[in-house]
Amino acid sequence: MDTQKIIKLDANDKLAARRGLFNLPEGIIYLNGNSLGPLPFSVPQHLETVTNREWGEDLISSWNRHGWIDLPQRVGEKIAPLLGAEGGQVICCDSISLNLFKLLAGSLQLRPGRTRLLTQSDNFPTDLYVAQGLQQLLGDSRCQLESVEADQLAAVLSDDVAVMLLSHVNFRDGAMHDMAALTRMVHQRGALVIWDLAHSAGVMPLQLDAWNVDFAVGCGYKFLNGGPGAPAFAYVNRRHHEKFTQPLWGWMGHKAPFEFGNDFIAAEGVNQFLTGTPSILSLAALDAALDCFVELELNQLREKSLALGECFLELMEQQPALAEFVLVSPKEASRRGSQLSFAHPQAYAICRAWADAGVIADFRSPDLLRIGFSPLIVRFAEIEQAVLALAEVVRNGTFREARYQQRLKVT
């Protein structure tokens, strides 16, 4: 890989113009869109309207006049095409953690007589914790959590499994499951599947309807660029709408919240997934951010994200100073999401020193340098600069300074 080839890659980049939709600070190379997506220009503009005009001037009438009350559904409808979902199955609310609780509890109820809840031992911690909490609440007679390595999933899947909970793309190493094949396998055993799409929604084409997925969750603040703490989304396949119920009953999931009846009657379809008052400012930010995906071919996102990763790997191999980094992500591009992770004993300090050199990536305990490729914003030339900067950080040894060794609260 040489500079000429990199110039060509940027010149042929069909997504290049989308970068102009984002407010990116000068002098920063941002390889962290998989943790917090960058700020689209459309967001502050829209928030200005929602705060000053809608909230400021129209006050409470905005729930009707500006349709605040339907925002969870409207934003869900905007996310649906990114998931390969027909309308009426996606709603935007709460966090992944809360939505997982609702889906796990609801799935167990859909499979009476089955108690096993299967997941992967290195699933994202919140997925594991929510499942552990549910097991503790329901007791072993109703929920038995079993966590196994990825390569054991098929072997332990049997007819007493109620639900399998998996992340499509692993947050540590970026390994990606074959969602269609695993969903088929789970269904052959009569079980249900919940997919966590935190690291795949907005960065690759997905086909939840075509793959017959039962349920899914994902977050708004990573590749969807909805801002810090943006609400999550949940997908409930239409075939479950009649029987599915979730346990966090609240007035926003009621059939007629403004009748203020004393007894809960679930709203129809995915609407019953809501619990409390939606977070309008956060939803509005995500709503505006999703405009960055309008008229976009999702295959182009996937192609570019893989090409960025391959470019990074090739350039890294050309740098002897980087020989100590051990790739823990799958070597084969088609088997990973939009990230590369490398193990290095000094990964934390190097990540901090690299940030001071203008390249923002992140660190995942205990020793991973995690690099995310956001195809809407990253240029190939930046990959070259980033690799050169990393080699320089390692060569000059600045990462050894005490200030880089001290762990901050958020890593």
Ligand SMILES: Cc1ncc(COP(=O)(O)O)c(C=O)c1O
């Ligand atoms: C795979 C995965 N699931 C869940 C979460 C967090 O979910 P929540 O929206 O509850 O904070 C993350 C956060 O990085 C994640 O990577």
